[in-house]
Amino acid sequence: MRVLVVDDSALMRKHLGSVLQGHELAMARNGREALELVETFCPDVITLDINMPEMDGLTTLSMIMIKRPTPVVMVSSLTERGALATLEALNLGAVDFVAKPGGSISVNLINVADEIRAKVEAAGAARLRRRGTSGVAARPSDAPAASVRREPAAVRTSVSIDFAAPGGPSLVLVGVSTGGPRTLEDVLPKLPADFAGAVIVAQHMPSNFTGPLAERMNKVSALDVAELQRPTPLKPGTVLIARGGADVVVSRRGKELYAIPCPASEQHAWHPSVERLVQSAKECCNPEQLTCVMLTGMGNDGAQAMTEVKEAGGRTIAESESTAVVFGMPADLIRRRGASVVLPSDEIADQLVGWVGQVKEEQDGFDKA
Known part of the structure; x- marks a missing residue:
């Protein structure tokens, strides 16, 4: 070479x-x-x-x-x-x-x-992606402009959600590595302000990079996007990006679910660890409330845990080879038969909205039977 x-x-x-x-x-x-x-x-x-x-x-x-x-x-x-x-x-x-x-x-x-x-x-061996494209076609003309944010939905408040209530919204877990920042721009900005799921993103990055990444995503997204810096309750219509160089786990505190930053585990090779994030969520939520998304990246971080989510009744998306900058992580999920669907990056947000839906007047919480 x-x-x-x-x-x-x-x-x-x-x-x-x-x-x-x-x-x-x-x-x-x-x-x-x-x-x-x-x-x-x-x-x-x-x-x-x-x-x-x-x-x-x-x-x-x-x-x-x-x-x-x-x-x-x-x-x-x-x-x-x-x-x-x-x-x-x-x-x-x-x-x-x-x-x-x-x-x-x-x-x-x-x-x-x-x-x-x-x-x-x-x-x-990477697939080049030009600015303004998803690797296959240009972003649809009705996608939000990069410099404009839509007003947040009225349903987004600081009121805690009762996670002990029956049923509840989806917790969306996104794993991504090489090529991730550009690929996330194909997904997060297309989610509506009243999206009914709470989103956690584990992007392999050093600690100095995830704060600026979260700020960039917040500017182009209708959802509130922030870097996870402290234990934070999970709420529909929000995106938390795990701090680089560390890990994030999901934990239940009474009726609420929290995303909790924690030191990087020596048992996992990549950080923030997708595998550790998904495994912790499995322990707190019914599988049918979990939606996992595997985007571009080297290696296989998170593939085993996401496969287990699918086998238990949850839903998973693997980014297709046609748009993945590096097909390693989604390819491993597909190889394990752990992908419910395989989609190009610019179609993933629509699938998430179709599965998860949008906030109703009264929002149920995350329930663990």
């Missing part, structure tokens, strides 16, 4: 080249050199620094996607500014990102070498 490494730091280029040994490599010191090599070297994957002189990473990425669309893995700092720039890069078409290590590059890069290799190799 041909890999183009773009970074203004000679030391960083050297160490990335060492990590990616075995691939055919080319090096660029800035965006202008990168654009030339995109045409002459024809890379299969590009690693791209965000902060560079002459032409920054975002500008370079935009030009790459115009001149010769190529899978790009961004190399980003873990600062708030770096997180915002990385989310913008993912929206522009980057497949994934790796966190640029602080301190001694030669020492700290060793700690993420396996992650870098895995993400670059996954990017080589």
Whole structure:
């Protein structure tokens, strides 16, 4: 595989080249050199620094996607500014990102070498998604504009829901990894303000990135979207994005269900852990109240737990290969026969509304028999 490494730091280029040994490599010191090599070297994957002189990473990425669309893995700092720039890069078409290590590059890069290799190799097989598309067709013209939020529904209040009541709304659990931020924009903004389910999203990300991601999703969604920072009661019409680098579990407190942040479990490889989230929800809810969605990502996090939900009477959606940036997680759910339906990302919200419905005048709670 041909890999183009773009970074203004000679030391960083050297160490990335060492990590990616075995691939055919080319090096660029800035965006202008990168654009030339995109045409002459024809890379299969590009690693791209965000902060560079002459032409920054975002500008370079935009030009790459115009001149010769190529899978790009961004190399980003873990600062708030770096997180915002990385989310913008993912929206522009980057497949994934790796966190640029602080301190001694030669020492700290060793700690993420396996992650870098895995993400670059996954990017080589990734499906590129252009901004404004879901991988198959453009977003419908009646989708909410990116800069406009609809007014919240009147039913959304701070009143607690009686979770001991019979029946009740769905708890929607979303697992997503590589390619997730862009894919979530195909799903969350299409859910109506009076959506009858409470939504929890486990997106594999470092802790500095999920806050900006939640803010971005909140701006384009009719639902209230927030990063989970403390034990929070679950309410219809809200979306909680689990804090990166940690886990989230669902727990019952009297008549209410809570989403509770907790330290990352050593028993799970990815965080926030989709598997742990779904397993905890199974212990608190009737299976028929659970709706699980498996979106793009490497690996198999959550596939076993979602399969068990389906087998117990719950409902599950796997994103189809036609739109998944990386088909690993949904493919594993399908392989286990754990998907109730398989859908492209731009059809998932409609399926959720069809299954879960919209808030009635009186909303029942989550019940566990």
